[in-house]
Amino acid sequence: MAAELHNKENTLVMRKRLIGQSCRLFFSHDPIKILKARGQYLYDENGMEYLDCISNVHHVGHCHPDVTEAAASQMELLNTNTRFLHDNIVTYAARLSATLPDKICVFYFVNSGSEANDLALRLARQYTQNEDIIVLEHAYHGHLTSLIDISPYKFKKLGGQKEWVHVAPLPDTYRGMYREDHPNPAQAYADTLKSVIDQVQSKGRKIAAFFAESLPSVGGQIILPHGYCTKVAEYIRAAGGVYVADEVQTGFGRVGSHFWAFQMQGEDFCPDIVTMGKPMGNGHPLACVATTEDVAGAFTSNGVEYFNTFGGNPVSCAVGLAVLDVIEKEDLRGNATRVGRHLKELLEQLQKKHSIIGEVRGVGLFLGFEMVKDKTERTPATLEAAHLVQKLKDERICVSTDGPWESVIKFKPPMCFSMEDAERVAKAIDQILTEWSKDEIQQSFNEDHLINTS
Numbered sequence: 001m002a003a004e005l006h007n008k009e010n011t012l013v014m015r016k017r018l019i020g021q022s023c024r025l026f027f028s029h030d031p032i033k034i035l036k037a038r039g040q041y042l043y044d045e046n047g048m049e050y051l052d053c054i055s056n057v058h059h060v061g062h063c064h065p066d067v068t069e070a071a072a073s074q075m076e077l078l079n080t081n082t083r084f085l086h087d088n089i090v091t092y093a094a095r096l097s098a099t100l101p102d103k104i105c106v107f108y109f110v111n112s113g114s115e116a117n118d119l120a121l122r123l124a125r126q127y128t129q130n131e132d133i134i135v136l137e138h139a140y141h142g143h144l145t146s147l148i149d150i151s152p153y154k155f156k157k158l159g160g161q162k163e164w165v166h167v168a169p170l171p172d173t174y175r176g177m178y179r180e181d182h183p184n185p186a187q188a189y190a191d192t193l194k195s196v197i198d199q200v201q202s203k204g205r206k207i208a209a210f211f212a213e214s215l216p217s218v219g220g221q222i223i224l225p226h227g228y229c230t231k232v233a234e235y236i237r238a239a240g241g242v243y244v245a246d247e248v249q250t251g252f253g254r255v256g257s258h259f260w261a262f263q264m265q266g267e268d269f270c271p272d273i274v275t276m277g278k279p280m281g282n283g284h285p286l287a288c289v290a291t292t293e294d295v296a297g298a299f300t301s302n303g304v305e306y307f308n309t310f311g312g313n314p315v316s317c318a319v320g321l322a323v324l325d326v327i328e329k330e331d332l333r334g335n336a337t338r339v340g341r342h343l344k345e346l347l348e349q350l351q352k353k354h355s356i357i358g359e360v361r362g363v364g365l366f367l368g369f370e371m372v373k374d375k376t377e378r379t380p381a382t383l384e385a386a387h388l389v390q391k392l393k394d395e396r397i398c399v400s401t402d403g404p405w406e407s408v409i410k411f412k413p414p415m416c417f418s419m420e421d422a423e424r425v426a427k428a429i430d431q432i433l434t435e436w437s438k439d440e441i442q443q444s445f446n447e448d449h450l451i452n453t454s
């Protein structure tokens with residue numbers, strides 16, 4: 001076990017004193033100090049093992065030896081910026097290109113999902129010469145000023161909505177305006193977006209882009225109805241805008257069946273811009289914007305050079321290549337499909353047994369379940385969800401919540417998550433839900449403990 005520099009208590013004291021308090025910790029009332037991690041397991045200062053259902057960034061498993069080795073050997077040899085010619089960046093771009101539709105063939109490497117979305121915003125505006133952006137309710141696209149502006153999840157708590165930002169209803173067939181009994185929710189929700197476009201245009205404004213996660217995660221692990229994206233892309237393009245697919249959380253095979261979550265919408269759908277990040281470097285800061293030749297051409301033609309000091313450096317690209325190799329070599333997409341299906345089935349069995357589980361949804365290793373106070377009204381069971389997270393932590397299983405009411409328990413574990421892990425999680429949830437009492441929930445929680453962990 002790695003040595004500690006400070007004991008846990010002192011680490012916490014120093015963190016409170018030295019680190020901005022808006023940078024919140026997981027399990028903030030009793031944080032875990034992690035010294036080491038392997039695969040899907042985390043180890044605290046006492047060598048105690050935790051099962052990690054949270055770390056979607058550590059996509060191929062924490063500290064995967066192939067990734068570590070790729071980073072270390074490239075670091076020993078050379079790390080320059082992208083103004084020198086190097087094999088890694090072009091090899092990596094070619095590998096990514098092979099996973100995307102032919103049309104998406106130009107790449108810009110950056111360091112975070114936020115940078116990727118900020119650049120996507122610039123590309124969209126330069127290409128369309130328009131300004132306005134449409135996003136989905138409760139969306140989160142990053143922490144830069146430009147992205148707080150297009151993230152209702154954040155701007156609702158801050159200064160409010162900018163005049164160039166427009167919010168369309170979240171196509172949530174469990175809680176939204178059109179639900180599972182609607183004959184065509186994809187068309188119905190696309191029509192709501194069309195109404196937003198009409199309103200924007202009636203004010204004389206022009207749309208630059210629609211930004212959406214291919215599976216809205218902060219929105220509560222939502223699966224967009226099949227056909228929604230195709231229709232929306234049609235409406236957005238007719239209005240002069242482009243479709244930006246935010247794959248920062250959902251890309252790189254998390255859904256199992258496809259490499260990119262937008263591909264679940266069918267072959268007739270292709271975004272104009274794809275942004276990616278989190279899992280790309282398995283923890284190394286690596287992110288990217290991919291787009292069409294036309295969009296990239298417009299960005300070039302403004303005559304302003306785009307330079308990013310760290311983005312796409314030889315070490316980052318070596319890491320990215322190693323991640324792609326591991327996904328293939330260990331068939332992690334196949335694993336996500338099999339283990340995800342098994343976990344979903346186990347959770348569906350629990351849904352039949354425990355009335356507090358309102359809906360189980362998701363695909364591959366992007367799963368979640370809604371906790372509700374009653375199944376008819378679907379009243380979010382926010383405190384109960386927080387309580388379950390706490391109880392699972394006591395069982396050394398790390399999960400977190402999401403959704404507008406923090407009532408969705410989400411699972412986005414490293415892709416090496418196993419059948420046994422899935423069974424352990426389901427068994428623990430079953431036991432906790434069978435044994436808990438309402439009093440216990442009220443006593444042990446207050447609102448301070450609720451934390452979003454996108």
Ligand SMILES: Cc1ncc(COP(=O)(O)O)c(C=O)c1O
Nearest residue numbers: 112113114140141142248277454
């Ligand atoms: C969907 C989505 N887009 C963008 C971002 C921003 O990525 P980063 O934190 O790497 O800047 C996040 C981060 O949580 C995200 O969930």
